[in-house]
Amino acid sequence: MKIKKSLDVIVAIFTRSLFEYCSRKLFAILILITVFLIYFSLLVGIMAVDYEKRVLMDLGLGFIELMSFAYLVYISATSISEEIQSKTIYLVFSRPVARLEYLLAKFLSLFALAAVIVFYSGVFHLLLLHLRGFLCPAEYFVALAMIWCKLSIISAITLFFSLLSTSPLTPIIASLIIWMGGHMTPEIKFLIEKAEGFSAFVLNLSRYVLPNFQLYNLRDTLQMPPHDYSLYYMLSWILAMFALSGFVFRKKEF
């Protein structure tokens, strides 16, 4: 009975949050820009002549990732702070809602938002590929799933940072740095071999502190099958961020 009540609360906050994220004007604008950018890749694709399919796929997937990242980081950074500012959170926590239930619903709604954006943009991208007469390889769907994994990790990290700061700018900047750093894992590994002393220590530390987003970069090598371990890697990051967020949030006052 207690679990059922808890699930009802999580589902209520989850659906309300997802509805709120998707009913913003910014969301509609983002989808329009993504569609426009994917359409723009048609022009570049035509210029690439023999590599049109590859260019269309790479650019389309790149734009999907970029635009989804921008919106998700913004939403993750502001989701809870906006509720605190508007006092909506008072109406939640003056009721029998556990803080972990609220946090879990927020995390899940961000992952669902990532799925919604990737799905809409992916459908349009596929439609465009189909219109140009290209068949889509199965790896394409894996690449979309990998983008979703990356977005889920970064949104979990951003949400955690948003709990540590009163301004949304700090988590956005932190996430941007982590996003870029996380895509430079091979470069960091290379630099570690060359570096010495303190810089080697810092580089080594960043290797463990930053998530390795290259694990999910199937876009660069569409033929490569996904790593089995990438799913566990994503889950570990999300669980770690959830645990840390829960620790910070449990004593937060409003």
Place this chain on the structure above:
Amino acid sequence: MKNIVEFFSVSKTYVLNHWFSMRKIAALKDFSLKLEKGEIVGLLGLNGAGKTTIMKILCGLLFPSSGNVEIMGKSPLFAEAKRDIGYLPEFPYFHPNITAPQTLNYYLKLSGRLVDNWQVDKILEKVGLLQHRTKKVSEYSKGMKQRLGLAQALIHQPEILILDEPVSGLDPLAIHEIRNLILSINKEGKTIFLSSHSISELEKICDRVVILSLGRIIEVIQKKQWEHNPKGLERIFIEALKNENQKKS
């Protein structure tokens, strides 16, 4: 009469961190109060007197630095106690793209209840919003939003209503309507704990008024006291503040 809420020497200190400096602000000092079932108790004080802090502690949104609070013998940090309270913050915000019944059903679910359209309509009728049930919240006036705020505080049928500045920023007609609504809710046996800057409002609806200054209770006034004073509660309030200032100086 049975005590429904009890504050035992509650103090609250805010810690403001700014880079390498830390500042402590005492918002509430040794606050003790008992609320009896079915009474309307008002908190009166200047800005920064600690009214909202008291309400937030009672709702479990803030944690006391020392002392403790009990709602029917339970700490407000526990779910069992929160089921018995309904809270209306000052200037409540609701999602603009949904209707009042959707809003109320959401808060009903958060209160651990099932969606109940009959109960939602009953509350909407009580707060005078039934004829606006199909409108989105974005189309509501400030007074209507305040009534919706009261509806969300009432939807799960709590025993205690905590109202932070319920008539703040409303026009005279809306104030009159909200006042009547509070009185009718009280007639049903609900305990009401409210804060306000408006002395005349508290005078009209409260059984007891607690005067606060800088986080401390300086006087607790019973209804008959201001009824027997020709200049009413306003005079008592000003004199109490003057006496307090004199004591300090």
